[in-house]
Amino acid sequence: MTGERSGVAPDCSRVLAEHGLNLQAVFNLSDLPDGIRASIAGVRDVHTYRQMIVFGHGGPALWRSLSASGCMQGENPVDHFSAEIVARYFASENPDHRYCLLYPDNQLLLPLQQLGELAGWHHPSPFRLGINQYWGSWFAYRAVVLADSSFPASKPLSGASPCQGCATTPCMAACPVSVDGSISLNDCMDERSGEGSACAFTCLARLACPVRQEMRYEPAQMVYHYGCSLATIRSYRASSAE
Known part of the structure:
Protein backbone atom coordinates (compact mmCIF):
# COMPACT_ATOMS: atom_id res chain seq x y z
CA MET A 1 0.00 0.00 0.00
CA ASP A 148 -4.23 12.33 -8.00
CA SER A 149 -2.11 9.51 -6.58
CA SER A 150 1.16 9.66 -4.68
CA PHE A 151 2.73 6.36 -5.71
CA PRO A 152 6.51 5.99 -5.73
CA ALA A 153 7.85 7.21 -9.07
CA SER A 154 9.08 4.35 -11.24
CA LYS A 155 12.74 3.77 -11.87
CA PRO A 156 13.60 3.37 -15.57
CA LEU A 157 14.19 -0.15 -16.84
CA SER A 158 17.91 -0.74 -16.69
CA GLY A 159 20.11 -1.77 -19.56
CA ALA A 160 21.41 -0.35 -22.80
CA SER A 161 19.87 -0.95 -26.19
CA PRO A 162 20.26 -4.59 -27.23
CA CYS A 163 21.02 -3.31 -30.72
CA GLN A 164 24.40 -2.04 -29.52
CA GLY A 165 25.77 -5.57 -29.30
CA CYS A 166 24.27 -6.82 -32.56
CA ALA A 167 26.93 -7.21 -35.24
CA THR A 168 24.94 -9.04 -37.92
CA THR A 169 21.68 -6.99 -38.01
CA PRO A 170 19.45 -9.81 -39.30
CA CYS A 171 16.55 -7.35 -39.20
CA MET A 172 18.07 -5.34 -42.02
CA ALA A 173 18.84 -8.44 -44.05
CA ALA A 174 15.19 -9.49 -43.80
CA CYS A 175 13.69 -6.12 -44.73
CA PRO A 176 13.02 -5.77 -48.49
CA VAL A 177 13.48 -1.97 -48.43
CA SER A 178 16.46 -1.53 -46.12
CA VAL A 179 19.34 0.47 -47.59
CA ASP A 180 22.72 0.81 -45.90
CA GLY A 181 21.38 -0.34 -42.55
CA SER A 182 18.34 1.91 -42.40
CA ILE A 183 14.71 1.94 -43.49
CA SER A 184 12.97 4.90 -45.07
CA LEU A 185 9.48 5.38 -43.67
CA ASN A 186 8.11 6.20 -47.12
CA ASP A 187 9.73 3.12 -48.62
CA CYS A 188 8.24 1.02 -45.84
CA MET A 189 4.77 2.42 -46.48
CA ASP A 190 5.17 1.90 -50.23
CA GLU A 191 6.16 -1.72 -49.71
CA ARG A 192 3.37 -2.47 -47.26
CA SER A 193 0.76 -0.85 -49.50
CA GLY A 194 1.78 -2.86 -52.55
CA GLU A 195 -0.51 -5.57 -53.86
CA GLY A 196 0.43 -8.96 -52.42
CA SER A 197 3.13 -7.52 -50.18
CA ALA A 198 4.67 -9.94 -47.70
CA CYS A 199 4.87 -6.99 -45.29
CA ALA A 200 1.20 -6.03 -45.33
CA PHE A 201 0.23 -7.77 -42.10
CA THR A 202 3.59 -8.34 -40.47
CA CYS A 203 7.11 -6.96 -40.26
CA LEU A 204 9.84 -9.21 -41.60
CA ALA A 205 12.55 -7.14 -39.92
CA ARG A 206 10.85 -7.38 -36.55
CA LEU A 207 10.39 -11.13 -36.88
CA ALA A 208 14.07 -11.54 -37.76
CA CYS A 209 15.29 -9.69 -34.67
CA PRO A 210 16.68 -12.28 -32.22
CA VAL A 211 16.00 -10.25 -29.06
CA ARG A 212 13.44 -11.96 -26.80
CA GLN A 213 11.72 -13.90 -29.54
CA GLU A 214 9.90 -15.89 -26.86
CA MET A 215 7.83 -12.74 -26.24
CA ARG A 216 6.66 -12.57 -29.85
CA TYR A 217 3.02 -11.77 -30.51
CA GLU A 218 0.72 -14.52 -31.70
CA PRO A 219 -0.12 -14.58 -35.43
CA ALA A 220 -3.65 -13.23 -34.92
CA GLN A 221 -2.28 -10.37 -32.85
CA MET A 222 0.23 -9.51 -35.56
CA VAL A 223 -2.49 -9.49 -38.22
CA TYR A 224 -4.67 -7.24 -36.07
CA HIS A 225 -2.03 -4.63 -35.22
CA TYR A 226 -0.48 -4.51 -38.68
CA GLY A 227 -3.91 -4.48 -40.26
CA CYS A 228 -4.71 -1.37 -38.22
CA SER A 229 -1.49 0.34 -39.23
CA LEU A 230 -2.00 -0.61 -42.89
CA ALA A 231 -5.47 0.95 -42.81
CA THR A 232 -3.93 4.11 -41.35
CA ILE A 233 -1.30 4.19 -44.11
CA ARG A 234 -3.92 3.81 -46.82
CA SER A 235 -6.14 6.48 -45.28
CA TYR A 236 -3.20 8.86 -45.00
CA ARG A 237 -2.15 8.22 -48.59
CA ALA A 238 -5.71 8.73 -49.84
CA SER A 239 -6.15 12.02 -47.98
CA SER A 240 -2.76 13.27 -49.19
CA ALA A 241 -3.73 12.55 -52.79
CA GLU A 242 -6.89 14.66 -52.62
Missing part, protein backbone atom coordinates in the same frame (compact mmCIF):
# COMPACT_ATOMS: atom_id res chain seq x y z
CA THR A 2 1.36 3.38 -0.94
CA GLY A 3 0.40 7.03 -1.19
CA GLU A 4 -1.31 9.54 1.05
CA ARG A 5 -4.51 7.49 0.78
CA SER A 6 -4.84 3.74 0.62
CA GLY A 7 -4.32 2.26 -2.78
CA VAL A 8 -2.46 -0.28 -4.84
CA ALA A 9 0.49 0.89 -6.90
CA PRO A 10 0.43 -0.27 -10.53
CA ASP A 11 3.34 -2.66 -10.13
CA CYS A 12 1.46 -4.42 -7.29
CA SER A 13 -1.88 -4.66 -9.09
CA ARG A 14 -3.51 -8.04 -9.60
CA VAL A 15 -6.04 -6.53 -12.01
CA LEU A 16 -3.36 -5.22 -14.35
CA ALA A 17 -1.20 -8.35 -14.12
CA GLU A 18 -4.09 -10.75 -14.73
CA HIS A 19 -5.16 -8.92 -17.88
CA GLY A 20 -1.76 -8.37 -19.48
CA LEU A 21 -1.10 -4.68 -18.72
CA ASN A 22 2.22 -5.83 -17.38
CA LEU A 23 4.22 -2.66 -18.05
CA GLN A 24 3.63 0.42 -15.94
CA ALA A 25 5.56 3.64 -15.38
CA VAL A 26 4.64 6.24 -12.76
CA PHE A 27 5.89 9.81 -13.24
CA ASN A 28 5.48 12.79 -10.96
CA LEU A 29 4.12 15.60 -13.10
CA SER A 30 6.63 18.00 -11.57
CA ASP A 31 9.49 15.83 -12.86
CA LEU A 32 8.33 15.58 -16.47
CA PRO A 33 10.08 17.56 -19.23
CA ASP A 34 8.52 20.89 -20.16
CA GLY A 35 7.35 19.61 -23.54
CA ILE A 36 5.33 16.79 -22.02
CA ARG A 37 3.81 19.07 -19.41
CA ALA A 38 2.89 21.50 -22.19
CA SER A 39 1.08 18.71 -24.06
CA ILE A 40 -1.32 18.22 -21.14
CA ALA A 41 -1.70 21.87 -20.15
CA GLY A 42 -5.19 22.05 -21.63
CA VAL A 43 -6.55 19.06 -19.72
CA ARG A 44 -9.47 20.04 -17.52
CA ASP A 45 -8.46 20.48 -13.86
CA VAL A 46 -4.92 19.37 -14.68
CA HIS A 47 -3.68 21.15 -11.55
CA THR A 48 -5.57 18.65 -9.37
CA TYR A 49 -3.44 15.71 -10.52
CA ARG A 50 0.00 14.82 -9.23
CA GLN A 51 1.10 11.94 -11.41
CA MET A 52 1.06 10.50 -14.90
CA ILE A 53 0.86 6.72 -15.23
CA VAL A 54 1.72 4.93 -18.47
CA PHE A 55 0.37 1.42 -18.98
CA GLY A 56 1.75 -0.95 -21.59
CA HIS A 57 1.67 -4.57 -22.57
CA GLY A 58 4.65 -6.81 -23.14
CA GLY A 59 4.33 -10.09 -25.01
CA PRO A 60 1.04 -11.83 -25.87
CA ALA A 61 -0.65 -11.79 -22.42
CA LEU A 62 -2.99 -8.85 -23.09
CA TRP A 63 -4.11 -10.31 -26.40
CA ARG A 64 -4.85 -13.66 -24.77
CA SER A 65 -6.87 -11.96 -22.04
CA LEU A 66 -8.80 -9.94 -24.61
CA SER A 67 -9.47 -13.02 -26.74
CA ALA A 68 -10.77 -14.92 -23.71
CA SER A 69 -13.04 -12.02 -22.73
CA GLY A 70 -15.20 -12.25 -25.84
CA CYS A 71 -14.77 -8.50 -26.43
CA MET A 72 -13.08 -8.65 -29.84
CA GLN A 73 -16.03 -7.21 -31.73
CA GLY A 74 -16.39 -3.58 -32.73
CA GLU A 75 -13.80 -0.98 -33.62
CA ASN A 76 -10.55 -0.71 -31.68
CA PRO A 77 -11.15 -3.64 -29.30
CA VAL A 78 -7.61 -3.44 -27.91
CA ASP A 79 -8.03 0.23 -27.01
CA HIS A 80 -11.44 -0.34 -25.44
CA PHE A 81 -10.24 -3.36 -23.48
CA SER A 82 -7.16 -1.54 -22.21
CA ALA A 83 -9.23 1.44 -21.06
CA GLU A 84 -11.66 -0.92 -19.35
CA ILE A 85 -8.88 -2.70 -17.45
CA VAL A 86 -7.48 0.65 -16.29
CA ALA A 87 -10.98 1.60 -15.12
CA ARG A 88 -11.23 -1.67 -13.19
CA TYR A 89 -7.83 -1.05 -11.64
CA PHE A 90 -8.92 2.29 -10.23
CA ALA A 91 -12.43 1.17 -9.27
CA SER A 92 -11.39 -1.98 -7.43
CA GLU A 93 -7.89 -1.21 -6.16
CA ASN A 94 -7.81 2.59 -5.94
CA PRO A 95 -11.39 3.73 -5.33
CA ASP A 96 -10.24 6.85 -3.47
CA HIS A 97 -8.12 8.12 -6.35
CA ARG A 98 -9.39 10.17 -9.30
CA TYR A 99 -7.94 9.71 -12.75
CA CYS A 100 -8.30 11.16 -16.21
CA LEU A 101 -7.72 8.99 -19.28
CA LEU A 102 -5.47 10.74 -21.78
CA TYR A 103 -4.79 7.84 -24.14
CA PRO A 104 -6.58 6.18 -25.83
CA ASP A 105 -9.93 7.93 -26.40
CA ASN A 106 -8.61 11.47 -26.17
CA GLN A 107 -7.61 13.95 -28.84
CA LEU A 108 -4.28 14.80 -27.19
CA LEU A 109 -1.13 14.09 -29.16
CA LEU A 110 1.01 12.58 -26.42
CA PRO A 111 4.71 11.89 -27.07
CA LEU A 112 4.45 8.19 -26.30
CA GLN A 113 7.96 7.31 -27.46
CA GLN A 114 9.43 10.06 -25.30
CA LEU A 115 7.54 8.67 -22.32
CA GLY A 116 8.88 5.24 -23.26
CA GLU A 117 12.42 6.60 -23.29
CA LEU A 118 11.92 8.11 -19.83
CA ALA A 119 10.61 4.76 -18.61
CA GLY A 120 13.54 2.88 -20.11
CA TRP A 121 11.20 0.92 -22.37
CA HIS A 122 12.19 2.51 -25.66
CA HIS A 123 15.57 2.36 -27.37
CA PRO A 124 15.66 3.07 -31.12
CA SER A 125 16.07 0.07 -33.42
CA PRO A 126 17.07 -0.10 -37.10
CA PHE A 127 13.54 -1.23 -37.98
CA ARG A 128 11.98 1.91 -36.47
CA LEU A 129 10.37 0.31 -33.41
CA GLY A 130 11.29 0.68 -29.77
CA ILE A 131 13.27 -2.15 -28.23
CA ASN A 132 14.63 -3.14 -24.83
CA GLN A 133 16.42 -6.06 -23.22
CA TYR A 134 13.36 -7.35 -21.39
CA TRP A 135 10.70 -7.50 -24.09
CA GLY A 136 12.62 -6.98 -27.31
CA SER A 137 10.29 -5.07 -29.63
CA TRP A 138 7.26 -6.96 -28.37
CA PHE A 139 5.61 -4.27 -26.30
CA ALA A 140 3.28 -1.32 -26.86
CA TYR A 141 1.73 1.66 -25.11
CA ARG A 142 -1.87 0.94 -24.19
CA ALA A 143 -3.05 3.72 -21.86
CA VAL A 144 -1.91 6.95 -20.22
CA VAL A 145 -3.70 8.62 -17.33
CA LEU A 146 -3.36 11.54 -14.97
CA ALA A 147 -4.07 10.60 -11.36
Whole structure:
Protein backbone atom coordinates (compact mmCIF):
# COMPACT_ATOMS: atom_id res chain seq x y z
CA MET A 1 0.00 0.00 0.00
CA THR A 2 1.36 3.38 -0.94
CA GLY A 3 0.40 7.03 -1.19
CA GLU A 4 -1.31 9.54 1.05
CA ARG A 5 -4.51 7.49 0.78
CA SER A 6 -4.84 3.74 0.62
CA GLY A 7 -4.32 2.26 -2.78
CA VAL A 8 -2.46 -0.28 -4.84
CA ALA A 9 0.49 0.89 -6.90
CA PRO A 10 0.43 -0.27 -10.53
CA ASP A 11 3.34 -2.66 -10.13
CA CYS A 12 1.46 -4.42 -7.29
CA SER A 13 -1.88 -4.66 -9.09
CA ARG A 14 -3.51 -8.04 -9.60
CA VAL A 15 -6.04 -6.53 -12.01
CA LEU A 16 -3.36 -5.22 -14.35
CA ALA A 17 -1.20 -8.35 -14.12
CA GLU A 18 -4.09 -10.75 -14.73
CA HIS A 19 -5.16 -8.92 -17.88
CA GLY A 20 -1.76 -8.37 -19.48
CA LEU A 21 -1.10 -4.68 -18.72
CA ASN A 22 2.22 -5.83 -17.38
CA LEU A 23 4.22 -2.66 -18.05
CA GLN A 24 3.63 0.42 -15.94
CA ALA A 25 5.56 3.64 -15.38
CA VAL A 26 4.64 6.24 -12.76
CA PHE A 27 5.89 9.81 -13.24
CA ASN A 28 5.48 12.79 -10.96
CA LEU A 29 4.12 15.60 -13.10
CA SER A 30 6.63 18.00 -11.57
CA ASP A 31 9.49 15.83 -12.86
CA LEU A 32 8.33 15.58 -16.47
CA PRO A 33 10.08 17.56 -19.23
CA ASP A 34 8.52 20.89 -20.16
CA GLY A 35 7.35 19.61 -23.54
CA ILE A 36 5.33 16.79 -22.02
CA ARG A 37 3.81 19.07 -19.41
CA ALA A 38 2.89 21.50 -22.19
CA SER A 39 1.08 18.71 -24.06
CA ILE A 40 -1.32 18.22 -21.14
CA ALA A 41 -1.70 21.87 -20.15
CA GLY A 42 -5.19 22.05 -21.63
CA VAL A 43 -6.55 19.06 -19.72
CA ARG A 44 -9.47 20.04 -17.52
CA ASP A 45 -8.46 20.48 -13.86
CA VAL A 46 -4.92 19.37 -14.68
CA HIS A 47 -3.68 21.15 -11.55
CA THR A 48 -5.57 18.65 -9.37
CA TYR A 49 -3.44 15.71 -10.52
CA ARG A 50 0.00 14.82 -9.23
CA GLN A 51 1.10 11.94 -11.41
CA MET A 52 1.06 10.50 -14.90
CA ILE A 53 0.86 6.72 -15.23
CA VAL A 54 1.72 4.93 -18.47
CA PHE A 55 0.37 1.42 -18.98
CA GLY A 56 1.75 -0.95 -21.59
CA HIS A 57 1.67 -4.57 -22.57
CA GLY A 58 4.65 -6.81 -23.14
CA GLY A 59 4.33 -10.09 -25.01
CA PRO A 60 1.04 -11.83 -25.87
CA ALA A 61 -0.65 -11.79 -22.42
CA LEU A 62 -2.99 -8.85 -23.09
CA TRP A 63 -4.11 -10.31 -26.40
CA ARG A 64 -4.85 -13.66 -24.77
CA SER A 65 -6.87 -11.96 -22.04
CA LEU A 66 -8.80 -9.94 -24.61
CA SER A 67 -9.47 -13.02 -26.74
CA ALA A 68 -10.77 -14.92 -23.71
CA SER A 69 -13.04 -12.02 -22.73
CA GLY A 70 -15.20 -12.25 -25.84
CA CYS A 71 -14.77 -8.50 -26.43
CA MET A 72 -13.08 -8.65 -29.84
CA GLN A 73 -16.03 -7.21 -31.73
CA GLY A 74 -16.39 -3.58 -32.73
CA GLU A 75 -13.80 -0.98 -33.62
CA ASN A 76 -10.55 -0.71 -31.68
CA PRO A 77 -11.15 -3.64 -29.30
CA VAL A 78 -7.61 -3.44 -27.91
CA ASP A 79 -8.03 0.23 -27.01
CA HIS A 80 -11.44 -0.34 -25.44
CA PHE A 81 -10.24 -3.36 -23.48
CA SER A 82 -7.16 -1.54 -22.21
CA ALA A 83 -9.23 1.44 -21.06
CA GLU A 84 -11.66 -0.92 -19.35
CA ILE A 85 -8.88 -2.70 -17.45
CA VAL A 86 -7.48 0.65 -16.29
CA ALA A 87 -10.98 1.60 -15.12
CA ARG A 88 -11.23 -1.67 -13.19
CA TYR A 89 -7.83 -1.05 -11.64
CA PHE A 90 -8.92 2.29 -10.23
CA ALA A 91 -12.43 1.17 -9.27
CA SER A 92 -11.39 -1.98 -7.43
CA GLU A 93 -7.89 -1.21 -6.16
CA ASN A 94 -7.81 2.59 -5.94
CA PRO A 95 -11.39 3.73 -5.33
CA ASP A 96 -10.24 6.85 -3.47
CA HIS A 97 -8.12 8.12 -6.35
CA ARG A 98 -9.39 10.17 -9.30
CA TYR A 99 -7.94 9.71 -12.75
CA CYS A 100 -8.30 11.16 -16.21
CA LEU A 101 -7.72 8.99 -19.28
CA LEU A 102 -5.47 10.74 -21.78
CA TYR A 103 -4.79 7.84 -24.14
CA PRO A 104 -6.58 6.18 -25.83
CA ASP A 105 -9.93 7.93 -26.40
CA ASN A 106 -8.61 11.47 -26.17
CA GLN A 107 -7.61 13.95 -28.84
CA LEU A 108 -4.28 14.80 -27.19
CA LEU A 109 -1.13 14.09 -29.16
CA LEU A 110 1.01 12.58 -26.42
CA PRO A 111 4.71 11.89 -27.07
CA LEU A 112 4.45 8.19 -26.30
CA GLN A 113 7.96 7.31 -27.46
CA GLN A 114 9.43 10.06 -25.30
CA LEU A 115 7.54 8.67 -22.32
CA GLY A 116 8.88 5.24 -23.26
CA GLU A 117 12.42 6.60 -23.29
CA LEU A 118 11.92 8.11 -19.83
CA ALA A 119 10.61 4.76 -18.61
CA GLY A 120 13.54 2.88 -20.11
CA TRP A 121 11.20 0.92 -22.37
CA HIS A 122 12.19 2.51 -25.66
CA HIS A 123 15.57 2.36 -27.37
CA PRO A 124 15.66 3.07 -31.12
CA SER A 125 16.07 0.07 -33.42
CA PRO A 126 17.07 -0.10 -37.10
CA PHE A 127 13.54 -1.23 -37.98
CA ARG A 128 11.98 1.91 -36.47
CA LEU A 129 10.37 0.31 -33.41
CA GLY A 130 11.29 0.68 -29.77
CA ILE A 131 13.27 -2.15 -28.23
CA ASN A 132 14.63 -3.14 -24.83
CA GLN A 133 16.42 -6.06 -23.22
CA TYR A 134 13.36 -7.35 -21.39
CA TRP A 135 10.70 -7.50 -24.09
CA GLY A 136 12.62 -6.98 -27.31
CA SER A 137 10.29 -5.07 -29.63
CA TRP A 138 7.26 -6.96 -28.37
CA PHE A 139 5.61 -4.27 -26.30
CA ALA A 140 3.28 -1.32 -26.86
CA TYR A 141 1.73 1.66 -25.11
CA ARG A 142 -1.87 0.94 -24.19
CA ALA A 143 -3.05 3.72 -21.86
CA VAL A 144 -1.91 6.95 -20.22
CA VAL A 145 -3.70 8.62 -17.33
CA LEU A 146 -3.36 11.54 -14.97
CA ALA A 147 -4.07 10.60 -11.36
CA ASP A 148 -4.23 12.33 -8.00
CA SER A 149 -2.11 9.51 -6.58
CA SER A 150 1.16 9.66 -4.68
CA PHE A 151 2.73 6.36 -5.71
CA PRO A 152 6.51 5.99 -5.73
CA ALA A 153 7.85 7.21 -9.07
CA SER A 154 9.08 4.35 -11.24
CA LYS A 155 12.74 3.77 -11.87
CA PRO A 156 13.60 3.37 -15.57
CA LEU A 157 14.19 -0.15 -16.84
CA SER A 158 17.91 -0.74 -16.69
CA GLY A 159 20.11 -1.77 -19.56
CA ALA A 160 21.41 -0.35 -22.80
CA SER A 161 19.87 -0.95 -26.19
CA PRO A 162 20.26 -4.59 -27.23
CA CYS A 163 21.02 -3.31 -30.72
CA GLN A 164 24.40 -2.04 -29.52
CA GLY A 165 25.77 -5.57 -29.30
CA CYS A 166 24.27 -6.82 -32.56
CA ALA A 167 26.93 -7.21 -35.24
CA THR A 168 24.94 -9.04 -37.92
CA THR A 169 21.68 -6.99 -38.01
CA PRO A 170 19.45 -9.81 -39.30
CA CYS A 171 16.55 -7.35 -39.20
CA MET A 172 18.07 -5.34 -42.02
CA ALA A 173 18.84 -8.44 -44.05
CA ALA A 174 15.19 -9.49 -43.80
CA CYS A 175 13.69 -6.12 -44.73
CA PRO A 176 13.02 -5.77 -48.49
CA VAL A 177 13.48 -1.97 -48.43
CA SER A 178 16.46 -1.53 -46.12
CA VAL A 179 19.34 0.47 -47.59
CA ASP A 180 22.72 0.81 -45.90
CA GLY A 181 21.38 -0.34 -42.55
CA SER A 182 18.34 1.91 -42.40
CA ILE A 183 14.71 1.94 -43.49
CA SER A 184 12.97 4.90 -45.07
CA LEU A 185 9.48 5.38 -43.67
CA ASN A 186 8.11 6.20 -47.12
CA ASP A 187 9.73 3.12 -48.62
CA CYS A 188 8.24 1.02 -45.84
CA MET A 189 4.77 2.42 -46.48
CA ASP A 190 5.17 1.90 -50.23
CA GLU A 191 6.16 -1.72 -49.71
CA ARG A 192 3.37 -2.47 -47.26
CA SER A 193 0.76 -0.85 -49.50
CA GLY A 194 1.78 -2.86 -52.55
CA GLU A 195 -0.51 -5.57 -53.86
CA GLY A 196 0.43 -8.96 -52.42
CA SER A 197 3.13 -7.52 -50.18
CA ALA A 198 4.67 -9.94 -47.70
CA CYS A 199 4.87 -6.99 -45.29
CA ALA A 200 1.20 -6.03 -45.33
CA PHE A 201 0.23 -7.77 -42.10
CA THR A 202 3.59 -8.34 -40.47
CA CYS A 203 7.11 -6.96 -40.26
CA LEU A 204 9.84 -9.21 -41.60
CA ALA A 205 12.55 -7.14 -39.92
CA ARG A 206 10.85 -7.38 -36.55
CA LEU A 207 10.39 -11.13 -36.88
CA ALA A 208 14.07 -11.54 -37.76
CA CYS A 209 15.29 -9.69 -34.67
CA PRO A 210 16.68 -12.28 -32.22
CA VAL A 211 16.00 -10.25 -29.06
CA ARG A 212 13.44 -11.96 -26.80
CA GLN A 213 11.72 -13.90 -29.54
CA GLU A 214 9.90 -15.89 -26.86
CA MET A 215 7.83 -12.74 -26.24
CA ARG A 216 6.66 -12.57 -29.85
CA TYR A 217 3.02 -11.77 -30.51
CA GLU A 218 0.72 -14.52 -31.70
CA PRO A 219 -0.12 -14.58 -35.43
CA ALA A 220 -3.65 -13.23 -34.92
CA GLN A 221 -2.28 -10.37 -32.85
CA MET A 222 0.23 -9.51 -35.56
CA VAL A 223 -2.49 -9.49 -38.22
CA TYR A 224 -4.67 -7.24 -36.07
CA HIS A 225 -2.03 -4.63 -35.22
CA TYR A 226 -0.48 -4.51 -38.68
CA GLY A 227 -3.91 -4.48 -40.26
CA CYS A 228 -4.71 -1.37 -38.22
CA SER A 229 -1.49 0.34 -39.23
CA LEU A 230 -2.00 -0.61 -42.89
CA ALA A 231 -5.47 0.95 -42.81
CA THR A 232 -3.93 4.11 -41.35
CA ILE A 233 -1.30 4.19 -44.11
CA ARG A 234 -3.92 3.81 -46.82
CA SER A 235 -6.14 6.48 -45.28
CA TYR A 236 -3.20 8.86 -45.00
CA ARG A 237 -2.15 8.22 -48.59
CA ALA A 238 -5.71 8.73 -49.84
CA SER A 239 -6.15 12.02 -47.98
CA SER A 240 -2.76 13.27 -49.19
CA ALA A 241 -3.73 12.55 -52.79
CA GLU A 242 -6.89 14.66 -52.62
